[in-house]
Amino acid sequence: MATPSWTRCHIISLADFTPDEYDTVLQTAASFREVLSRRMKKVPTLQGQVVANLFFEPSTRTRSSFELAAKRLSADTLNFAASSSSLTKGETILDTAKTYLAMGTDLMVIRHRDAGVPQAIADEMDRLASNVGVLNAGDGQHEHPSQALLDLFTICSLLDPERPRLELLKGKKIAIVGDILHSRVARSNIWSLTAIAGMELHLASSPTLLPQEFADFGVGRSGQLQLHWQVEPALENADFVMTLRLQKERMSQHLLPSLREYHQRYGITRDRLQACNRGVKVLHPGPANRGVEISSDLMDDPEFSLISQQVTSGVAVRMALLYLMGGGKA
Structure with a gap:
């Protein structure tokens, strides 16, 4: 080589x-x-x-x-x-x-x-x-650069297995949902996924886990970055959905009412994916809290889940x- x-x-x-x-x-x-x-x-x-x-x-x-x-x-x-x-x-x-x-x-x-x-x-x-x-x-x-690069490789390899490349993100909408505030994975993914013009990256979480200053990450980037405090606008017509773990070990204050309420408002389920484009795929960097940020059955469904491909x-x-x-x- x-x-x-x-x-x-x-x-x-x-x-x-x-x-x-x-x-x-x-x-x-x-x-x-x-x-x-x-x-x-x-x-x-x-x-x-x-x-x-x-x-x-x-x-x-x-x-x-x-x-x-x-x-x-x-x-x-x-x-x-x-x-x-x-x-x-x-x-x-x-x-x-x-x-x-x-x-x-x-x-x-x-x-x-x-x-x-x-x-x-x-x-x-x-x-x-x-x-x-x-x-x-x-x-x-x-x-967490290597995680964002493997996420990028997983997505681009699905779009073109023979020749994965950045330009394949043009015209795609990608949603990242979860504990973005504490996530180094989210920060690296923001840089990588907005490196090409013509793509949309949407971040969604509660206001306590997605402060407004994350909008600054999009300044001067080629791709479009948008923030949402409700999950529905982020998922609408999305091609890929990445859900992030709630990092309770990094939370120094009470940022959520309960895990149950978080799942009801932001958890990724089959019903919520109906708002996405047909053929939508779900990613998760792991480890996952099953039944919190993502439903357990969705994690194990190869029709939607790219989680095992991410590990490979x-x-x-x-x-x-x-x-x-x-x-x-x-």
Whole structure:
């Protein structure tokens, strides 16, 4: 596989991603999806390189997906767990990162509950002229770039399995419903889904979970962004609906009357999907609260749900990101 034009050493945010960079990720992921369909699912692209998964926050899907992606690229992996690390003895996060650097790490995948930690580690790696790439796997209420990219890949692959690309979003309406205030996934998806003109992105939730300042995310973007405090206008004629988990662990105050009332007003069900376009598909980044943000039967219905495809797409997309960031050093 020829290395496409790629100049980023780090992937911290999608705010300044260009359409060409999105297409590069999508096309590279499509190539790796083909690799994953073979009997022999490994390629030697990153053989001899070390990928360190530094997860300071619990994760199932993202951590496992990055670990599998690295192994499919023949990289050596180091997995960090905060609860059993020297952080419990007072070591700083930057000293932990420098320890992994001293072990010969080439790429660091960082997840942390506080926004800005991946950027701080990337800045330290640059200060040390280490040539180590840092990939943000989710930081606080900031961003989750790889999740938004796999969501984009899932949607574009459905529209054109052979050649997923950003321009396929033209003329499409996508609704994001749920706890947008606390969602790093929503923030990254806003950047990626509004990167092309001719598409509509609609955000819907209660006023406490969708403050008016989210309208600022749409300023200067190519795609159209609209906010709704009722779910019905967002779902009307939508082609794709993404529902988000209520992040109760991040809520520092009482923002909802009850989970039951939230489901009645904003939960995605078969009845609510009748307002959407025929053939509408539903996404969820997981983990999901069944019966709260989405009905359980809808999650498991392959006629509507793309949730399992999102998980599968995650490995191919993360292979693409690791390849693009590390391929030039192979």
